[in-house]
Amino acid sequence: MSDGPLFHRDRTWHPKPLSPDYKTSVVRSPQKALLSMNTTLSEETGPVFAHDMLGELDNDLILNFAKPGEMALGQRIIVHGRVLDENGRGVPGALLEFWQANAGGRYRHAKEGYLAPLDPNFGGCGRTITDENGSYSLRTIKPGAYPWPNGVNDWRPAHIHFSVFGRSFGQRLITQMYFEGDPLIPLCPIVRTISDPEAVAQLIAPLDMNNTVPMDARAYTFDIVLRGRRSTMFENRMEGN
Amino acid sequence: MQKLTHLKESPSQTAGPYVHIGCVPNFCGITGVYDQDLGSAMVNDRTRGERITVTGTVFDGTGTPLKDALVEIWQADAEGIYRTGDPRSAGDPNFTGWGRTAGDYDTGVWEFETIKPGAVPFPDGRIMAPHITFWIVARGINIGLQTRMYFPNDPMVANDPWLTRIEHQNRVQTLIAKEVSPTTFQFDIHLQGPDETIFFDV
Numbered sequence: 001m002s003d004g005p006l007f008h009r010d011r012t013w014h015p016k017p018l019s020p021d022y023k024t025s026v027v028r029s030p031q032k033a034l035l036s037m038n039t040t041l042s043e044e045t046g047p048v049f050a051h052d053m054l055g056e057l058d059n060d061l062i063l064n065f066a067k068p069g070e071m072a073l074g075q076r077i078i079v080h081g082r083v084l085d086e087n088g089r090g091v092p093g094a095l096l097e098f099w100q101a102n103a104g105g106r107y108r109h110a111k112e113g114y115l116a117p118l119d120p121n122f123g124g125c126g127r128t129i130t131d132e133n134g135s136y137s138l139r140t141i142k143p144g145a146y147p148w149p150n151g152v153n154d155w156r157p158a159h160i161h162f163s164v165f166g167r168s169f170g171q172r173l174i175t176q177m178y179f180e181g182d183p184l185i186p187l188c189p190i191v192r193t194i195s196d197p198e199a200v201a202q203l204i205a206p207l208d209m210n211n212t213v214p215m216d217a218r219a220y221t222f223d224i225v226l227r228g229r230r231s232t233m234f235e236n237r238m239e240g241n
Numbered sequence: 242m243q244k245l246t247h248l249k250e251s252p253s254q255t256a257g258p259y260v261h262i263g264c265v266p267n268f269c270g271i272t273g274v275y276d277q278d279l280g281s282a283m284v285n286d287r288t289r290g291e292r293i294t295v296t297g298t299v300f301d302g303t304g305t306p307l308k309d310a311l312v313e314i315w316q317a318d319a320e321g322i323y324r325t326g327d328p329r330s331a332g333d334p335n336f337t338g339w340g341r342t343a344g345d346y347d348t349g350v351w352e353f354e355t356i357k358p359g360a361v362p363f364p365d366g367r368i369m370a371p372h373i374t375f376w377i378v379a380r381g382i383n384i385g386l387q388t389r390m391y392f393p394n395d396p397m398v399a400n401d402p403w404l405t406r407i408e409h410q411n412r413v414q415t416l417i418a419k420e421v422s423p424t425t426f427q428f429d430i431h432l433q434g435p436d437e438t439i440f441f442d443v
Contacts, residue, residue, distance in 0.1 A: 003328070005364075007247075007250075008442075009250065009442060010249065010250065011442065013249055013250065013252055014250075014252050014253050014383070014384050015252065015253060015254070015255075015383035015384060016383065017382070017383055017384065019383060022255075022381070022383070024380050024381030025255075025381045025382070025383060026302075026381075027301040027302035027303055027305075027381070027432070027433065028301050028302070028307070028379065028380075028381035028382050028432050028433075029381070029382070029383070029432070029433070030386065030432060030433065030437060030438075030440050031302075031433050031437060032412075032437050032439075034440050034441060034442035035407060035439055035440070035441050035442065036441075036442045036443070037403065037406070037441050037442070037443040038364070038443070039443055040361070040363055040364055040369065040403065041317075041323060041327060041361050041362065041364075042315070042317075042323075042361060042369075042372070042374045042389070043374065043387075043443055044326065045315075045323035045325065045326035045327050046315065046325065046326050046339075047315065047324070047325060047337065047338060047339035048325040048326065049279075055274075055275070058274075058275070064274050065271070065273070065274055084248060085248075086247050086248050086249070086250060087247065087248075088246060088247070088248055097263045097264055097279075098263055099259060099260070099262040099263030099264075107259045107262060108262060108270075108271060109258070109259045109261065109262055109269060110269065110270065110346070111258055111259075111309070111346075112258075112259065123262075123266065123271045123274050124262050124263075124271070125262050125263050125266045125271060125274055125275075126263075126274075127263075127275075161254075161256070161257065161259075161260070161263055163256070163260075163263055163264055167326055168326065169315040169339075169374060169376070170387075170443060172313070172376050172385055173250070173251060173253060173385070174253060174254065174255075174256045174260075174378055174385060175251050175252065175253055175254045176254040190254060190255060190257075191254075193254075193255075193383050194252050194254075198249075199249070199252040200252075202249065202251055202252060203251065203252060203254070224251050225248045225249060225250050225251045226250065226251070227250055228247070
């Protein structure tokens with residue numbers, strides 16, 4: 001009963017493509033209006049990823065790049081949550097890929113110029129696939145905040161990037177997770193591309209003391225919502241579609 | 242009044258300049274974590290259909306190539322069936338239908354080795370011309386851009402039920418690839434300017 005077209009995106013909830021305070025968006029945002037269409041099979045279908053493609057340490061950024069017997073430096077954290085659709089149902093089999101800076105705020109990337117040092121035991125990438133309830137978890141170190149060339153003194157709040165696949169290519173989403181209580185969140189030009197404070201709040205993960213592992217790692221909860229699909233009960237479709 | 246229980250979609254945020262770390266780590270020199278980058282191989286020796294190369298560059302509003310874009314494509318197999326999620330049947334097991342690649346660090350050029358897709362039906366049963374769905378993210382792009390590539394000299398394009406809905410028919414050519422050779426198609430994407438590619442809210 002929910003295999004109809006995808007719900008339309010609420011473009012007022014998402015960031016505006018042209019956000020002049022995020023300077024790079026000025027020449028990279030389409031200037032003509034997006035053409036509104038209803039989804040077809042091309043958007044409603046999508047790639048599926050099997051659990052058996054995952055390595056044992058894929059969702060453990062503390063260990064997946066570290067030398068044997070060593071670990072990434074930093075504050076140990078667990079991030080866990082569910083991938084849901086807009087109907088509130090868990091999305092099983094959703095591929096999540098995540099990447100982040102190290103504890104000092106430095107990315108392992110050729111185009112990165114921040115003076116903070118690399119951590120030889122931290123690569124900064126991980127991935128997982130949600131279980132039958134849409135749940136996932138990962139272990140990492142808390143990324144550092146870092147300065148970036150935009151305004152003369154802009155700093156990114158600590159964040160983890162998430163790339164998400166649901167069941168439909170039209171659900172494809174990349175977003176960022178922020179941490180409860182970070183004073184840099186309201187100052188950040190990238191966060192501020194989102195105009196609704198409630199939408200920003202949806203990207204801030206709260207500290208979850210119940211799931212914190214004593215003497216080991218704090219937990220943060222981060223749920224991700226993907227587009228839902230309409231019920232087909234009154235959809236007038238040709239047989240076979 | 243009762244309350245609607247729908248959740249809101251998580252708002253998008255830019256993929257940023259370091260999207261390679263998470264999506265194509267081997268490409269950016271982070272090796273030993275994954276065997277290979279996802280989406281780097283769409284076909285194998287047994288894939289049915291005509292082998293083609295799809296290549297292009299994403300340009301910003303100044304005409305400068307984006308050297309940090311990530312491009313993903315999704316397409317039907319040679320018979321017009323999607324590999325997964327298609328209610329009609331399962332597609333060619335030797336074709337993934339999904340590809341991902343990053344633009345070259347120096348030139349911004351990207352390339353996919355794939356097959357020519359078959360035609361897929363529109364929801365009302367009419368047939369859409371063969372096409373490839375594109376999704377583009379990069380630093381400065383706040384929400385992934387969705388577009389489609391069609392093939393040149395395809396007589397089905399003129400009656401395609403998706404393309405004929407477009408008011409400004411003089412922009413449809415921005416969705417049609419150029420034939421570089423009989424098996425190589427070039428699809429340049431312009432984020433702005435007189436040749437701005439049509440992007441969809443779909």
